[in-house]
Amino acid sequence: MSISLPGVLPSCLSRVHSILFGGQCEHQGRETVSDELLSPKQVQAEYGFSQQTLSNWRWTGTGPDFIKLSPGRGGRIRYKRSRIESWLDAQTVSTGGAAA
Template sequence: MSPADVAAELGFSRRTIYRWISLGKGPRVFVSPGGHLRVRRADFIEWVQENGLETKGRQ
């Protein structure tokens, strides 16, 4: 999933998610072959649970 997908599921802005990622406080990310940041769904779910967040979308 992209940082924009993460933002949409949590109800935060993309800017907030990118800031958390840059500060090391966001979900674990990797760089796709195309050079884009991506988050594995399992890492997203784990991060949401560890931080007591609630999603707006599916999980």
């Protein structure tokens, strides 16, 4: 099955499909590279950051990148697992025996 939209590149369609279906492309019998989208509740369960802490980080712009799926104050928020992992890597401090 092939999808086409006027004015939209095939690579963009693949990305949209990946976001909507969690990186799985089962209808074609194969999987694409997965970059799972996590809700703040899932991030809390898997990484231990409270939902309030995530909210504060979004407000101050200091936490991991996020996606806002709907407009407005009550818009649904998702985090790409890869972005959380990258953000955590950037927060890692290597002391190398020196005082921090």
